Amino acid sequence: MDGFLEMVKIIALIVEIRNFNPNKTVMDKTEYITNKEQCQSTIDKRMPIVCSSCGGKLEPIKTVDNANNPTYWIGCMSCMKFDNGVSPRVYETAKYMVTERHFMAYREPMPEKEDTERYNYWLKSQIGGTCSIVYDILNFNPKQ
Numbered sequence: 345m346d347g348f349l350e351m352v353k354i355i356a357l358i359v360e361i362r363n364f365n366p367n368k369t370v371m372d373k374t375e376y377i378t379n380k381e382q383c384q385s386t387i388d389k390r391m392p393i394v395c396s397s398c399g400g401k402l403e404p405i406k407t408v409d410n411a412n413n414p415t416y417w418i419g420c421m422s423c424m425k426f427d428n429g430v431s432p433r434v435y436e437t438a439k440y441m442v443t444e445r446h447f448m449a450y451r452e453p454m455p456e457k458e459d460t461e462r463y464n465y466w467l468k469s470q471i472g473g474t475c476s477i478v479y480d481i482l483n484f485n486p487k488q
Contacts, residue, residue: 393429395420449473
């Protein structure tokens with residue numbers, strides 16, 4: 345995973361270099377589509393929420409949008425992915441379904457546990473996919 349984190353840092357540096365403007369002074373302030381405080385506020389309003397893949401902490405992650413504008417999105421640094429999160433109840437239910445009941449949100453066969461990297465990726469993907477199903481079931485209202 346350390347190699348992956350290094351790769352992400354290098355990509356972020358490349359994006360920063362690509363966006364470098366020599367005419368801009370150090371005093372210029374970058375204008376974000378969504379700034380860090382706004383992103384954190386969104387997280388705080390939805391608390392408690394956790395990452396839908398690992399159950400970890402969600403935080404603002406600096407990135408660029410599709411138009412290459414600087415912004416912050418909600419994500420999980422542990423998984424290195426953007427994630428809107430789910431309630432701890434949804435995550436724990438999904439994790440139980442996958443690990444104890446062998447529920448599979450995706451038909452990808454389970455890799456050998458000895459292949460730790462592939463197995464962990466598979467497990468997080470299955471839990472994340474199952475979170476969507478659990479959320480839908482818990483919020484189902486047939487009278488709508």
